[in-house]
Amino acid sequence: MTATALERAERRKAWVFALPALLWTGFFFLVPFAYMAAISFWTRQGREIVATWTLDNYIAFFKKAHLFKGLVVSLEITAAVTVISVLFAYPLAWIIAERVPKKWQRFALVMAILPFWTSYVVRSYSWLLVLSKGGVVNQALLALGIIAEPLELSANRTGTIIGFVHFFVMLLTLTIYANLIQLSPNYRRAAADLGANAFQTFWHVVLPLTLPGIMVGAFLTFVLCIGDYITPQILGGNNELVLPQVIMLQLGRRADFPMAAALSLVLMVVVTLAYIACARWLKMERT
């Protein structure tokens, strides 16, 4: 065999190995995605999708309040959840990394994220047990005489945000902890040598050094939060729908696939913009 024939045989072998994964992704991801992008520019008649090109779905999104509001509500809730989760998780991660003895750290961390492994649907449901009118929190506060009337903690935005924050505090504690223990103790020693107190060391040394890690975690929170349907559906009530709920609504009663596809692409564009913003910020930070 000549060298080129051998090369060709080798290359053929490589294709045989790579092809199953490529075909699977092509058939079941790329084609569906392209088709969905296409039908977002089509319309429907009754339950049938009609292939006439139009921008109507996107125009409707910006014009119809109940559709556009879905995005606004999604962005508001996601922003609140991201900020609150970071603020809650950072001190916990810091305490585990700095105050807990080395040999207990792994245990403390595993415990901090254990409920992470309950099923997603079940986790939101169990918050309903805690937050509903007859739930644990209201019953406890009523029994203690702190409140006279049950608080409205579920079936509204508060419920959604609490459910989300619970999930993302665990996720962020994990990522921020991973960041904190990577910091070399030399930085802190140097700061202390230069006369910085504990607070100054944290504010001027530790926090800036962990900021990129926080941003990555916050981005992850943003993406997972804005795309989620379950938590708002279970805890959020019917008054304010987030974008994924609006999308699912198009599918359910109305079977409006083109509209659902258009809204999904809007969601994707928002996530992509967030990604670009995050990537740019990280790049700036590095230079």
Added chain:
Amino acid sequence: MRHLATALAALYAGLLYLFIFLPVVVLVLFSFQDGTLPVPPLNGLTLRWYEAVFSDGKLMAALGNSLAVAVVSSAIACLLGFLAAYAFARYTLPASALLRGLIVAPMTVSTLIIGLGLLSVLNLTGLRLSLVTVGIGHVVINLPLCFAIIYASMGGHQVNIERAARDLGARDWQVMLLVTAPMLLPSILAAFFLSVTFSWDEFIVAFLLSRFDVTLPVEIWSMLRSGLDPRTNAIGSVVFLISVAFLIVMELAVFRKTGKSS
């Protein structure tokens, strides 16, 4: 001053652990509720909701379905991921970076979009929705992960061992199966177990792509329509227990073997 700081730190950590564990504790506690409402007051303890759950044919079928879909789809994702990783790490393919990008692309797209896209194409082909279509969707979600994990662990240091095997007369499939795969076993297992946990818990694709036979999260979802129900607490506690048991197995099987570096 130091004592005060320590006390504050302990208080803060205590409050956050309380917040993190509150829903799980309430879930499990009221799964034993002797009454029809899983909220306070706790009337007494009973196992009858567990009995109800374990004798519920639909729920148990859904549990079996979930396990089957998780194991089969993860095995397929791992196999495809391994083969592709082998191809990209050991051979030079044209447009390699682009093709690798294609394989990991689904990771960057929300599962709602993956599910919707598959649903619209399946509608077109007239293929019926079933556990198979759910499994196809789960492979799409997990393949990028499996590929990325296994590809990352395929270093140059294994190439010499593979070459030695080939010099000793091993055929390609023998090298792959008897030499490469065993060397990569820790990362293959990690990929597999991670896929299983994702598939086991995945809701939106399973919801969109199934009809009569459903997975456990979808079945629990339909139970929620009847409001607060101690049976949901019971099945939720069972799921939590299975996940934690699985986590312990994963920890022992995968991470201990690779050394306690983490």
